[in-house]
Amino acid sequence: MKVLTANRLSDGIAVWYAAGGWAETVGNADIAYDKAAEDRLEAIGAAATANNEVVDVNIIDVAIVDGLVEPVRLREKIRAAGPTIRTDLGKQASPQPARAA
Template sequence: MKVITANRLIDGEVVFQGPEGTWVELIGEARVLADKDEIAAALALGAQAVAARLIVEPYEIDVIETDGRLEPARFREKIRAAGPTTHPALGKQARETA
């Protein structure tokens, strides 16, 4: 399982590709890609979003589902998806518990 992630151009916020080429801030709302064709199509949408000046540097990441929640497989991406582990009140993690 994969999702596409990037940073938003205007403020650098970590975003994920959501349904129909949208860009969402929480990984739980990301569109999960099952096979190579889907990934290729999603990356093509990512390239369009780069050209449209919405995002920068889109790439695919592995995700896993734990207790019905989607999360990145790699530790680095877990931190990107949540915020700094040293500042639980900052980043996306703060919103989720709010």
Template structure:
């Protein structure tokens, strides 16, 4: 499984393409590609968003779903999803948790 991530061009914030068809600052709710056709769809979205100067460094990343939450497999992407590792009172990990529908 893969999700689309990038950095928003206006402020550099790590973002993920959501199932609501917009860029989100959290990985939760990301559109998940489970097959090659879905990956190609997300790659087309990445190209369009890059061409429109919305995002930079768009890439598909490997994820798994754990207890209903989306978790990146690589440490780099785990850090991008959570925020800085040296201060837990800053970044995404300092924000209130996102509620999930059952």
């Protein structure tokens, strides 16, 4: 399973492609379950970069853990959660359940 992530150009916030726009939580991201869906996300990311909406566009691996979408790599877990020194701040303070596919 993969999702499209980037940083919003206007403020640098980590975002994930979801339902035709960019969500601030990975739990809302559109999940690619096959190569065709992954290619579609890559095309969306390329267009968003060309339109100066986002930078640092990447397709990343995710898993569903206890009903939540969770990035696989540590770097992406940190981007999804927020500050590593205060778990009461940032996105990790209120995890979002995974959207139904």
